[in-house]
Amino acid sequence: MLSKFKKTIFKKRAPWEQNLVVLWFGTFMAGMAFSEVMPFLSLYVDTLGQFSKQQLSFYSGITYSATYLVTAFVSPLWGRLADSKGRKLMILRASLGMAFVIGAMGLVSNIWQLIALRMIQGFFSGYISNANALLATETPKEKSGLALGTLSTGYVSGNLIGPLLGGLLAEFFSYRITFFITGAVLLIVFFLSYFFVHEHFHPVQRAKPLSTKEVIGKLQNPKIVFGMFLTTMIIQASNNSITPILSLYVRQLMQGIGPVTLVAGVVAAVPGIATLFSAPRLGELGDHIGTEKILSIGFIFAICMYIPMAFVNSVWLLAFFRFMVGISDGAMLPAVQAILSKRSPAEVTGRVFSWNQSFQALGNMSGPLIGSAVSGSFDYGAVFISTSVLVALNFILVQIVSRLEQKKAN
Numbered sequence: 001m002l003s004k005f006k007k008t009i010f011k012k013r014a015p016w017e018q019n020l021v022v023l024w025f026g027t028f029m030a031g032m033a034f035s036e037v038m039p040f041l042s043l044y045v046d047t048l049g050q051f052s053k054q055q056l057s058f059y060s061g062i063t064y065s066a067t068y069l070v071t072a073f074v075s076p077l078w079g080r081l082a083d084s085k086g087r088k089l090m091i092l093r094a095s096l097g098m099a100f101v102i103g104a105m106g107l108v109s110n111i112w113q114l115i116a117l118r119m120i121q122g123f124f125s126g127y128i129s130n131a132n133a134l135l136a137t138e139t140p141k142e143k144s145g146l147a148l149g150t151l152s153t154g155y156v157s158g159n160l161i162g163p164l165l166g167g168l169l170a171e172f173f174s175y176r177i178t179f180f181i182t183g184a185v186l187l188i189v190f191f192l193s194y195f196f197v198h199e200h201f202h203p204v205q206r207a208k209p210l211s212t213k214e215v216i217g218k219l220q221n222p223k224i225v226f227g228m229f230l231t232t233m234i235i236q237a238s239n240n241s242i243t244p245i246l247s248l249y250v251r252q253l254m255q256g257i258g259p260v261t262l263v264a265g266v267v268a269a270v271p272g273i274a275t276l277f278s279a280p281r282l283g284e285l286g287d288h289i290g291t292e293k294i295l296s297i298g299f300i301f302a303i304c305m306y307i308p309m310a311f312v313n314s315v316w317l318l319a320f321f322r323f324m325v326g327i328s329d330g331a332m333l334p335a336v337q338a339i340l341s342k343r344s345p346a347e348v349t350g351r352v353f354s355w356n357q358s359f360q361a362l363g364n365m366s367g368p369l370i371g372s373a374v375s376g377s378f379d380y381g382a383v384f385i386s387t388s389v390l391v392a393l394n395f396i397l398v399q400i401v402s403r404l405e406q407k408k409a410n
Helices: 002-009 015-035 041-046 053-085 087-107 111-123 127-138 141-172 175-196 212-218 222-240 243-253 260-289 291-309 315-342 346-377 382-409
Strands: none
Touching (some): 015 087, 015 127, 015 141, 041 111, 041 243, 053 087, 053 243, 087 111, 087 127, 087 175, 127 315, 127 346, 141 175, 141 260, 141 315, 212 346, 222 291, 222 315, 222 346, 222 382, 243 346, 260 291, 260 315, 315 346
């Protein structure tokens, strides 16, 4: 029966398209599971002790960032194993491990237990990066922009739509029950990946894995690759600077009246709708006019959308500008993945994408800490000003890296 189901779903599809379909659903569900806690994480922290406003912002930032601190260090290890043992194995490890860890978060009794579990969650990272690496190695280079752009909508849309589901679950059930449900969702991802993802993996036969220096030597233009790593870090820092205090900002705008958790979930989720529709089209457009151009346009548009968020007096205006930021995400995130794919030989793709995940994790870690520090010292609106500055710095970085590559080509 399973064989018949596969034939029905994948009829007349190329092998890379088959993987794209399966991995899209896997990354969507994984992204949704990861972000379900976003609307209420700071509110959950508030139930674990008696905290001042500054302490609540601080602990919320630490709790959110703890996962990514560990991820930044372990990702290269998983990347090396992915290149020698296969990306599918890493996908299974990540989804199964996080299923149990996230479920356990519903059982904590104090803030330190929650922070510890968030750190352990970081140890089981790697589903998204290995999904990207697996697809990148088996997709024709001329189709990589379309494929990776489409795949990014799975994670990004799940990651940004997840808060809506999390807000609904927390509103109608409880914070703790939502963690149990999230763990169950990741367990479903594990089984989907186990049965439906197929990798034609051929490990490179060598006495020992390539060293970091040897991997860099395989790259045609290491400067552009490392420039994209830094770009990934800043994009993620910008996107996540508001994350730990988003529900607190929504509560302030609503003056504490009404279903704060549910509305916070809507505000956190609306960028996913824009990203879902914009990323594949912008990724395909990048294949025709140049991925770097799409990336630059995304930066400029994001700057124009972040600044007004600091001055809104309505939660629905905040939601509107968040929606527009989703369009810029649809331009930036797939563009970076496509640039890395086109400049990475297949034998080191796993390492390159794992390094990129480390920088992504550093951005995910530093963004909330910056947001917490700024909101604790000033106010919630000031976080958006600091975020626009980060995006502007990223835009300058991309321009510098692009010019260096052009000079080398000439």
